[in-house]
Amino acid sequence: MKIVIVGGVAGGASAAARLRRLCESCEIILIERGVEPSFANCGLPYYVGGEIESRDRLLVAPVERLRQRYRLDVRVRSEVRSIDRANKTVTVANLATDEVYEETYDKLILATGAAPFRPPIPGIDREEVFELRGLDDADILHAQATSQAKSAAIIGGGFIGIEVAENLVRRGIEVTVIELADQILTPWDPEMVRPLQQQLLAHGIKLLLEESAEAFTDRGERPGMRIQLQSGRSVDADFAVVCIGVRPESQLAVDAGLECGSRGGIVTNAHQQTSDPDIYAVGDVVEVTDFVTGKPTQVPLAGPANRQGRIAADHLLGRDARYRGTQGTSVVGFFGQTAAMTGQNEKMLRRQQTRFEKIYIHPTDHAGYYPGAEQFTLKLLFDPDSGHILGAQAVGTSGVDKRIDVIAMAIQANLSVFDLEEAELCYAPQYGHAKDPVNMAGFVAAGVIRGDQPVIHAESIDPSTAVEDFILDVRSRQEHEAGHLAGATNIPIEELRDRLSELPRDRRIIAYCQVGQRGYMATRLLLQDGFEAVNLSGGYRSWCQMRCHDGNC
Numbered sequence: 001m002k003i004v005i006v007g008g009v010a011g012g013a014s015a016a017a018r019l020r021r022l023c024e025s026c027e028i029i030l031i032e033r034g035v036e037p038s039f040a041n042c043g044l045p046y047y048v049g050g051e052i053e054s055r056d057r058l059l060v061a062p063v064e065r066l067r068q069r070y071r072l073d074v075r076v077r078s079e080v081r082s083i084d085r086a087n088k089t090v091t092v093a094n095l096a097t098d099e100v101y102e103e104t105y106d107k108l109i110l111a112t113g114a115a116p117f118r119p120p121i122p123g124i125d126r127e128e129v130f131e132l133r134g135l136d137d138a139d140i141l142h143a144q145a146t147s148q149a150k151s152a153a154i155i156g157g158g159f160i161g162i163e164v165a166e167n168l169v170r171r172g173i174e175v176t177v178i179e180l181a182d183q184i185l186t187p188w189d190p191e192m193v194r195p196l197q198q199q200l201l202a203h204g205i206k207l208l209l210e211e212s213a214e215a216f217t218d219r220g221e222r223p224g225m226r227i228q229l230q231s232g233r234s235v236d237a238d239f240a241v242v243c244i245g246v247r248p249e250s251q252l253a254v255d256a257g258l259e260c261g262s263r264g265g266i267v268t269n270a271h272q273q274t275s276d277p278d279i280y281a282v283g284d285v286v287e288v289t290d291f292v293t294g295k296p297t298q299v300p301l302a303g304p305a306n307r308q309g310r311i312a313a314d315h316l317l318g319r320d321a322r323y324r325g326t327q328g329t330s331v332v333g334f335f336g337q338t339a340a341m342t343g344q345n346e347k348m349l350r351r352q353q354t355r356f357e358k359i360y361i362h363p364t365d366h367a368g369y370y371p372g373a374e375q376f377t378l379k380l381l382f383d384p385d386s387g388h389i390l391g392a393q394a395v396g397t398s399g400v401d402k403r404i405d406v407i408a409m410a411i412q413a414n415l416s417v418f419d420l421e422e423a424e425l426c427y428a429p430q431y432g433h434a435k436d437p438v439n440m441a442g443f444v445a446a447g448v449i450r451g452d453q454p455v456i457h458a459e460s461i462d463p464s465t466a467v468e469d470f471i472l473d474v475r476s477r478q479e480h481e482a483g484h485l486a487g488a489t490n491i492p493i494e495e496l497r498d499r500l501s502e503l504p505r506d507r508r509i510i511a512y513c514q515v516g517q518r519g520y521m522a523t524r525l526l527l528q529d530g531f532e533a534v535n536l537s538g539g540y541r542s543w544c545q546m547r548c549h550d551g552n553c
Contacts, residue, residue: 002027003316004090004105006080006252008037010302011283012111013061014309020070022317029073029103030066031092034134037063037074042302044138045160048145049167055142058135083108083256085276107278107316110253110266111309114246114284114300123216128225128239132160133246144239145171152176153227153237155213157184159332161243165205166334176206176235178213178227180244187330188339189346191458191546192379192393199335208235216240246300248285261287263298270322272312280316282308291325292343292390292411293352299326329408331401340404343391343411346381357384359444359455360538362515363437365399367429374398377538377545380407380417380441387416387449392441399432406438417445444516444537453520454527455537456510458546461485470507474522475514475540485512485543493518500529512536512543 038061046052077095116131154161157179183190212230219226224238248264259267259275265287272280283305314321329342364373376396392407394400420442447453473488480490511522519535526533
């Protein structure tokens, strides 16, 4: 069997290696437009910033290794220009020699990936405006970052934009991030990333939210450019990096008449077959099914791309391999902070008008009595009736990715918050808790469903006008004096049982503490004494993250 793979990196290279492991007799041709068929594009920002010192470290599987170890016919600096489905051929252009030829195939795998989106902004083609997709881009940006440049503008506050910003700061460059949305890292909910935005500011990055670049122009006689913004403001910079998302490189499929989705991704079945059963597609170029909602979406991630390449190879050779769908499990880190997520966020659920409940907890990454414990924030989204897990997000320093990975597996297994209560996870004081934060999230969420602890969320409270409710701060007097909700009455939890006569029985009581635990205890006490009571989920810390733009009150 002769198999032609168009594109390498994650999906294509994974498919090629898997095919060879399963079929020694297959003729496998890997055609790659770039100079390297398999490199770690997620590591490019860290090469630019010097964290990864050697460019060679980015080469996951160099050309000669693929040729010698796997006996693959690897053709770099070559581009497939068209597909003739009727005759099962592709037209290939050798970019080094300009030779154009046809290659036959029995099966074809498209792994053309996605390209950075460059909107038609005046001046965006200036020589000082860069992007970061491949090794060539990384080489250019590395040279720029180690030159005499003093300032840079990052257009876009997503994964790549923030990682590039951090790494340019590491090079001593003054950085401005320009983001159209009202937050960075839009896959997360706004309150989760506000503390991270504060970290960017603390490291000297200028953060311009709800702004967009309108034009890249000269800045007089000085080198570099001036970026005109939609608001009328402007930013001067020696260079700019455009990081405003990617679009599937699916034109080859479109021209061949293959079915594509509304966002341009190639439509495939669970086996990664396109509308032509002899043509498969994998990676960022394909439309995927959201694992939680079952709806089509576009999620460019390396993990799914690798799995899809393997599944396509398996099915192509007769195995019943199926792709389950994409959850969007992601992690990003900068300046010692980590943000991770899986499944749906609250914004998506609201747009889809999906019923949900949520809870916040603020545990430490390991036992508090063991040195070095660090607090983080975990948000869990779930069905208010069944407890089915819809998504989770966590932000902090240590232990964040571990907890989201566990919840990601729970989503894959269609588990509920009640299952999180019972999850048996490894414990030693330097690694976690006897009741892990995953268990705690399950306890709190399950308690909400059972009615053991009714909750209210920060966005639902307006202390300046909520005269109908009685706001009860059960923290210590010192904590209360350091900052509290307007109009709150302070009765420490230790005194509450002896001071119930001070509370109104004709008004709902909103109890809160610092992170939610004492508020929960107060709510249980009050409910059992006949009061109407709810607990502020996540306590005062969540209030600050939700209501205070700098993450602090």
